[in-house]
Amino acid sequence: MTEPLSNHPSQEQLTDFALGLNGAGIAEHVAACEACARIVRDIRGVKQTLGALPDEDPPDSLRRKILERHRTAMPAGLNLFSFSGKGWLRTVILVIAGFLVIAFCLYYLIAFKL
Numbered sequence: 416m417t418e419p420l421s422n423h424p425s426q427e428q429l430t431d432f433a434l435g436l437n438g439a440g441i442a443e444h445v446a447a448c449e450a451c452a453r454i455v456r457d458i459r460g461v462k463q464t465l466g467a468l469p470d471e472d473p474p475d476s477l478r479r480k481i482l483e484r485h486r487t488a489m490p491a492g493l494n495l496f497s498f499s500g501k502g503w504l505r506t507v508i509l510v511i512a513g514f515l516v517i518a519f520c521l522y523y524l525i526a527f528k529l
């Protein structure tokens with residue numbers, strides 16, 4: 416006999432149980448419920464398959480394409496600390512502006528003895 420769906424653990428709970436992350440209250444249900452036991456077996460099978468795959472570095476051409484896309488997709492403002500192109504100028508301006516703000520604050524504190 417199949418239990419109503421509301422009595423089964425959620426997919427997240429079953430995944431955590433299958434991966435050994437958190438099995439609180441799940442083991443007993445899985446032992447008695449074929450539907451959930453099948454899901455747990457499938458998740459463990461996927462984990463085992465992924466674990467058996469060899470670690471391989473991506474080809475250099477793919478690495479270059481990803482880095483190039485990342486570089487071109489990044490808004491110019493986020494390249495603040497890049498020293499290629501005009502990024503260095505922005506960095507210098509920001510450092511000078513920060514220094515001026517700090518200097519002004521120190522002058523204000525000293526001059527008015529706050």
Ligand SMILES: [Zn+2]
Nearest residue numbers: 423448450451
């Ligand atoms: Zn179940």
